[in-house]
Amino acid sequence: MRKLIPLAIILITIFALAYYITPKITPQTQVRPLGEFYLENSYFGDYSAKSPEVVTSILWDYRGVDTLFETSVFFLAIIGSLTLFRLNKKQEKEAKQKTEEFSGGLTLVIKSVTKIIVAMILAVSASIALHGHLTPGGGFQGGSALAVAPLLIIAAYSKYALEESGLDKTRALILRSIGLLGIALVALVPLLNDGFIMQNQPVFPAELGGQLVGGSLIYYNFFEFLAVGAGFTAVFLLLAIPESVFKKFLRRVENE
Amino acid sequence: MNEILFYIGAIMIVIGGICDLFGALGLLKFPNFYIRLHAATVGTIGGAVVPLFGVGFLALGSDFLPNKYAIAGASFVTGVIVLLAAPAGAHALAYAAHKAKLVTWEPKVDHLAEVREND
Numbered sequence: 001m002r003k004l005i006p007l008a009i010i011l012i013t014i015f016a017l018a019y020y021i022t023p024k025i026t027p028q029t030q031v032r033p034l035g036e037f038y039l040e041n042s043y044f045g046d047y048s049a050k051s052p053e054v055v056t057s058i059l060w061d062y063r064g065v066d067t068l069f070e071t072s073v074f075f076l077a078i079i080g081s082l083t084l085f086r087l088n089k090k091q092e093k094e095a096k097q098k099t100e101e102f103s104g105g106l107t108l109v110i111k112s113v114t115k116i117i118v119a120m121i122l123a124v125s126a127s128i129a130l131h132g133h134l135t136p137g138g139g140f141q142g143g144s145a146l147a148v149a150p151l152l153i154i155a156a157y158s159k160y161a162l163e164e165s166g167l168d169k170t171r172a173l174i175l176r177s178i179g180l181l182g183i184a185l186v187a188l189v190p191l192l193n194d195g196f197i198m199q200n201q202p203v204f205p206a207e208l209g210g211q212l213v214g215g216s217l218i219y220y221n222f223f224e225f226l227a228v229g230a231g232f233t234a235v236f237l238l239l240a241i242p243e244s245v246f247k248k249f250l251r252r253v254e255n256e
Numbered sequence: 257m258n259e260i261l262f263y264i265g266a267i268m269i270v271i272g273g274i275c276d277l278f279g280a281l282g283l284l285k286f287p288n289f290y291i292r293l294h295a296a297t298v299g300t301i302g303g304a305v306v307p308l309f310g311v312g313f314l315a316l317g318s319d320f321l322p323n324k325y326a327i328a329g330a331s332f333v334t335g336v337i338v339l340l341a342a343p344a345g346a347h348a349l350a351y352a353a354h355k356a357k358l359v360t361w362e363p364k365v366d367h368l369a370e371v372r373e374n375d
Contacts, residue, residue: 106348113344120337156348 038062050206050215051133057200059138060220064198068187071224074140075180078231082173085238091249095241096168098160105157114156121149129225133214139224146225147232159240172234179227186219261317268310275302289359293346300342308335 031039041047042057049057059067087095105111129142153162162168190199204215275298282295308331315327353359354368 107351110344110348110351113340117337117341 049200051217053133053135056133056138056217060217061198061200068198071183075231078235081235082238087249095245096163099242099245102158105161110156114152118149118152121145129221130218132221133217134212139221140228142225143228146229150233151236154236154240159237162237167233169234169237172230172237175230176227176234179223179230182223183220186216186223258317258319261313265310265314265317268313269307272303272307272310275299275306279303288361289353290350290361293350297342297346300338305335305339308338
C-alpha cells in the first residue's frame with residue numbers, strides 16, 4: 001500500500017500536467033527564422049554545408065566548434081578511465097598471458113553466431129557513419145555501434161583472441177589518436193583558405209564520382225567513427241582484464 | 257493475394273502479442289533460472305521474430321503504404337537477425353549459469369554435467 005502512494009502521486013502529476021498545462025502552451029505553428037535559415041541553406045543557399053541532412057550540417061559546420069569540444073570531453077573521459085586502470089609495461093605483458101582457468105571461450109554455437117553478428121555490426125556501423133551526411137546518424141553513433149563488435153568478441157571468445165589477432169590496447173589508442181588528429185587537421189584546413197575554422201569550404205569535393213559526399217562532413221564523420229570506436233575498444237580491453245590478475249597487480253604494488 | 261498476405265501478417269502479430277504475454281507470465285512464475293530462460297526465449301522468438309515477419313507480410317500485402325518494400329525488407333532482416341541472436345544469447349546464459357553452478361535446481365537429467373565428468 002505504501003508503495004502505491006508515490007506511484008499515485010506521480011501518475012496524478014503527469015495527468016495534471018497533460019490536461020491543464022499543455023493546452024495553455026501555444027504550439028509553434030511557423031518555423032522560426034533561424035530554423036528556416038538552416039533548412040534553406042544547409043544544402044542549397046549561399047552558406048551551403050553541402051549536406052541535405054541539416055543536423056549533420058549544424059553539428060560539423062555551423063556549430064562545429066561546439067562539437068569539437070564535445071568530442072574532447074568524451075576523449076578526456078576515455079583518458080581518465082585509462083589513467084585509473086594504468087599498467088606499466090611488465091604488467092601489461094602479464095595481463096596478456098592467459099590465466100590458468102581460461103578454457104577457450106564459450107561454446108561453438110555462440111562463437112559461430114558471434115562471427116556472423118560481428119560482420120553485420122561492422123557493415124551497419126560503417127554505413128551509419130559514412131552516410132552521416134545523408135541519413136540520421138553520424139560519426140559518434142557509428143563509432144558506438146562499432147564498439148559493440150569487439151565487446152561481443154571479448155564476451156564470446158576472450159580478450160586474448162582480440163589481442164592475438166592484433167587489436168591490443170596500444171593499437172586501439174593509436175587508432176583513436178589517428179582519428180583525433182584527423183578531426184583536428186580537417187578542422188584547420190579552412191583557415192588556409194581564408195575561411196573560418198571547421199567551415200565546409202570548396203577545397204573538399206562535394207561530389208565524388210556522382211555520389212554526394214558532403215565536402216568535409218564525411219571526413220569528420222569517418223575520423224569520429226574511428227576515434228570513438230577505438231576509444232571504447234581500449235576501455236573494454238582494460239575492463240576485460242580478469243579480476244584475479246588485476247588484484248595480483250594491486251597487491252604487489254602494496255607490498256613494494 | 258494481397259489480402260491473404262495482410263491477414264497472415266495480422267494473425268502473426270496477434271500470435272506475437274500472445275507469446276509475449278505468456279513469456280512475461282512464465283518469467284514471473286516459473287520456479288528456477290533455466291525454465292525462466294525458456295519463458296524469456298518464448299518472449300523473444302514468439303514475441304519478437306514472429307510479429308516482425310508479420311509486419312513484413314502485412315506491409316507487403318497493403319496497397320496504401322508508401323515505401324512498403326523498404327518496411328518489409330527492414331522487418332524481415334531484423335527478424336532474421338533476432339532469430340540468429342536470441343537462441344545464441346539464451347544458450348550463452350544457460351551455459352554460463354551451469355558452469356558457474358549458481359542455480360539451485362533438482363534436474364532429473366543433466367547431460368552437460370555427465371559430459372563434463374567424462375572429460
